[in-house]
Amino acid sequence: MAAVQKPQPVSWAEKVRVSHSDNRCSLEQLSHKPAGSVLTIPKDMVLADVDTWKRSMIGFFVSYKMPYHAVLSIANRVWKAHGLEKVTVLDNGFMVFRFISEESMGEVLARGPWLFGGKPILLQKWQPGFQFDRNKIRTLPVWARLHGLPLPQ
Template sequence: MKSYLNVAGESNVSRKLNFCFVEPQVDLDEGIDVVIPLSSVQEVASKYSYTLYGYFIGKRIAFPVVQNYILNVWKKYGLEKIMMNSKGFFFFKFSYEEGMLRVLQEGPWMIRTIPIILNKWSPNISLTKEDLMKVPVWARLYDVPLVGFTDDGLSVIASKIIRPMMLDAYTSTMCKESWGRPNFARAMIEVSAETDLKESLKVATPSIDGDGVTMDEVRIEYDWKPPRCSCCKVFGHMDLHCPKVVCVEAVKDKQSDKNSKKDADGFKVVLKNKRKGVAAMNHNKGNKGGFGVGPRDGTSKDKQVKVNNSFGALVDEPSDVESDKDETATFMAEKHAHKVTAPFGMKSGWL
């Protein structure tokens, strides 16, 4: 008979893994070292059924922030588990397929005003962050004429940026009731990487009697600007990280190489030194001895000790040690005196 310990502890006993040596395959194609068994692929695929994976454009959002938002908003869709790998990819496991498909259809989803790119996971997908041509962003339209707070009016204005997608709750109420918050209109707009983000628009309002128009300038502010490469015309990386752009530092290094040469040991020797004050402390040409020693014959033109190294830089420029100490003390005092706590809370849904 089984003891109470065995019966109560059976559910907590983990299955022993068959981790052992496997004879390597020899009939492999060139460039392939190992082939994962098909049985392993099928086993993991069954465990990851109804799973989405997602990533952010640019800087990744912290896992606790994403977890807090997703658990509150996607729980009604049957969300079960969340995890993240070292490359910044998030995985979302659902209990049924219908809930997973609804999350894909009802997007885009934004966390901290940054959209998360979602795709359905499968064993044959390579996890890579693709460069996108179009992404949704929240934009605020300031100084919109009062007569422009209608479906047609805001649609015409937003269409000039790229493509309007939706309005927030306050702006929708303003359009329906013509009363509320006329300070600005907040809209989700799909922007394109082929053109620069517009900062303002000239809007003309025709008069009711047909006699002329009234001109206004609508100012546009974006809650988040995606990293854009003006060379590749894509969202995902900046110009400084573009592989098609020649690095500016590399060009500067090539120009500096023209004014220098290398000695026998491979070190660069500057041919032109524009530093002031170095020539005044240059070593004596007649000094053939070691460090701090005069000529070999024991004579010296003056009583000063001649050296082979030039220390004009140390003589001409004052020391920054004391100033660094003063700046550090001032910084620490200001830091403790003006301590500011950044907000960490967040709201779910479209705000």
């Protein structure tokens, strides 16, 4: 009886090798600058990405860090139908929620405040110049329950 040969394992290099010329990419060669030089990003490159940020909102928990998979799961469950496109969680605890349009993002913001896993998540529309730094935040919304407060007639 002939021995059955096991297939040789495929190397990672073989798995990711580009086999079609239409899949190949080329990078533009950058000119060499001395160490310490300032890199200038052309304004048109910066402006090309502004549309993505205009339909994004920034979120964070004040004193809690929720795992990425939990944020992703909750956000998709409650906002996917409202045009949620992508969720990104940054190392510093800030989250970026990108929507298909500014209008759909605005609708989600208007329906707040929101709780994720019973924890209040603070949300705001992205603004040019926004800094992902908790030390730059000067005001926070506060929720208050006023039991027995008579409503105006």
